[in-house]
Amino acid sequence: MSPELRVLVGAGASLGLVLLFERPLIGYLRRHQVGQRIRSEGPRRHQEKAGIPTMGGLVVLLAAAAVSLLVGPVTEPLLMALLVTLGYGAIGFLDDYRKVALRRSLGLRAREKLVGQAFFALLVALFHLTRVGESASILVPFSREPWLVPAGLLLTLDFVAVVGSANAVNLTDGLDGLAAGSTAVASAILAGVMLHQGAPDLAILAAAVGAAALGFLWFNAHPAQIFMGDTGSLGLGAALAAVTVLSGTVLLLPLVGVLFVAEALSVIAQVVYFRLTRGRRLLRMSPLHHHFELLGWQEDQVVARFWIAALVGGVLGLAAVPGILW
Template sequence: MRAILFAGGLALLFSLLGTRVAITVLSRRGYGQEIRDDGPTTHHTKRGTPTMGGIVIIGASVVAYLLAKLITGQVPTASALLLLFLFVGLGAVGFLDDFIKIVKQRSLGLRSKAKMIGQTVIALVFGWLALSPLLEDERGETPASRHLSFIRDFDSWVVPTVLLLLFTWFLITGFSNAVNLTDGLDGLAAGACTMVFCAYTLVNIWQNNQSCTIQPGGACYEVRDPLDLAVVSAAIAGACFGFLWWNASPAQIFMGDTGSLALGGALAGLAILTRTELLLLVIGGLFVIETLSVMLQVGYFKATKGKRIFRMAPLHHHFEMLGWEQVTVVVRFWIITGLAVATGLGIFYAEWVAGVG
């Protein structure tokens, strides 16, 4: 538990102070955000705001995790290192995207195929390692399960490795892009991610306290390294919270694809490693809604040859176009995230209570 507190607190401090330094450095180098010409006109004033702030979130999280383990004298686990690999790897893909935008002075960075290739390579390497016998513990548990999971594994059938890798790829690329779509208003993605990673910290702590290695029984959790996953999750939550100080409206820096792809991938990685893949759809409900709004808009536009469901997608831009103030949209979407998190945690706890009963 001390490692969780150290990781969260240190990451918050590093992010809070490091983002201030990043704003200065990135501004001097002219690493400013390019804005879509077809977006809300109110966003044009943001052109030139420093971007790639996700570097600070990633750096603060990783350094805080390592320091927390050093301070407490604990050895990093395979599950935590895998999650950090996914986090940093997708952040590197996002960094390339952001850097190309800045160098070429355009709102589009990496070509969609190139970005997808990068996400796919990182996701498949993560999936393969998470299922590899090379990372089995003394009980024969791999970091990821060979079953699909909601709150715990569906034990009725073992999913073939190829299908599991495809599902892993789908979840990781889906959520990394979902957070990327959500990151369109000052503080929206950072605030939402703070809540969701805090929720997963609680899930991991509970899974550790009710682990089958500690309290065998019908309601125990067969999850590998839950307490160390809580340390990583707390570090990322703290880093997002510290970053929010500078990213809240009016934002002095954006996380860019560097941050959004990394954060979305880390959420998917946590869901896979904690055997809660389908529960993530509830806890991360805001990101699902934002993604569905884009899918519906594009599908309807093509089917009707030019008609739209929303004034603009993703959904947060629709409400902006209706005349809502940006801060109003952000706060209300944070409330939606809070409700989704509360619902997810409620379902998680209710399932455990039912199992004990």
């Protein structure tokens, strides 16, 4: 079976598994009243989302992982990528479980989440460093030749990419379908890049993740029947980063995931501006999608327009790889 066919088979299988198993999970969570809690300071119309089942990302991650292992090839980079993906998913699951199942509103403590995330990010960064050696080359967007980077810089880039990507997707997951659709776009682009880079194992994982996110979108589109929770958003963000880290394409991540970057930067900018101006706000509310909601955009409008932005970023990321379009 050719790598391209494996990618298509993996995507189809992952999509099918999520479509098959997500609905039973919704029923189970409803029966056990495992529902989302909504921020009181958010847009008023979001209050109607309270009680909708969450933790739906569990099926997404398990489907993508199972398909990646079954469709193969099973390699050390694939196993490491899955370890990081499921590790972040487990952190999110514990956070969700404490918040909604045990009724502890704060979930995991910030320190607990930070330690867990740092552990898995450092693990994949060190793994990548041991495989490439002291003088590693990475793909630089719109450059025909890879650049050599020192070990310390590579380790830092990889670490920041994993932690940053996971939390950026988590911040993006605030509107029905927004994170799922954007992840599907980014994953599809990365699957194509991985095939071009000669990494079929990571291509299959990216395709499986994207297809699983697409399957989840069937249930998460407005009005959502289920949310992915931190289980899904942290795991999906880590998966995107792990694929780029282990293929030496980590600098593509800000382009392919431009929407996630914008969402994360909006939160950082809001906090910094608030502190510098002693209480003034740069945006009406962060992350960025809530700002546009408070400007009067309908939820569906925000999601559709942000998907367009995600697609533009994905196409730019694809165009930035030498040998694909130029």
